[in-house]
């Protein structure tokens with residue numbers, strides 16, 4: 410009788426230990442496998458179609474090589490900026506947070522084709538000066554209006570319609586930038602915000618607005634891509 414009770418107990422202990430180990434193995438296995446099952450984006454470098462494109466791409470590469478950049482978008486995001494700006498045939502692009510000009514140069518690859526213009530805003534005088542030099546070196550300074558100073562104030566001088574706005578300045582400012590830019594963006598235009606993981610309030614604000622449709626691009630630093638509906 411005593412040994413039957415003991416056997417029952419050890420059987421139960423065996424099965425609960427087995428279930429625990431199996432559960433743990435499943436969780437660890439899924440954790441290891443999940444990234445392997447996710448399709449990886451194929452990578453290929455951008456290919457220039459014209460001399461002006463070559464000049465812009467070379468300038469971006471030189472800036473990266475020389476370290477004359479600050480918190481700039483990685484190439485994956487820059488290429489996405491270019492694709493989106495060209496896809497909406499952007500004639501008017503506004504960028505908040507120029508830094509030393511790298512994202513602006515990616516946008517200029519599109520503006521070169523669309524015949525559009527970039528208004529870009531940077532608080533820091535040193536970075537703005539470097540950006541100016543870089544735009545000249547890339548041969549796109551004629552496309553760019555660089556405004557040094559506080560964008561919260563200077564953005565109020567922008568006239569719409571804006572085809573594409575790109576927000577990439579201080580994270581606590583994103584909601585104010587959204588509120589100022591949204592009325593200026595044309596129906597069918599885009600508002601892009603960089604580093605989506607760092608701006609939960611911004612993500613909540615675009616997600617709950619029925620005038621907007623937002624999708625998320627998670628390569629590089631991550632972009633919220635928001636369409637102002639027609």
Ligand SMILES: C[S@@+](CC[C@H](N)C(=O)[O-])C[C@H]1O[C@@H](n2cnc3c(N)ncnc32)[C@H](O)[C@@H]1O
Pocket residue numbers: 479480481482505506507508509510511512513530531532533536558559560561577578579582
């Ligand atoms: C993440 S960096 C921008 C990177 C740039 N878009 C690129 O990819 O090359 C953010 C920039 O926003 C600028 N910034 C911060 N607050 C600002 C403000 N109130 N007005 C304008 N620029 C601001 C910073 O000085 C900094 O250069």
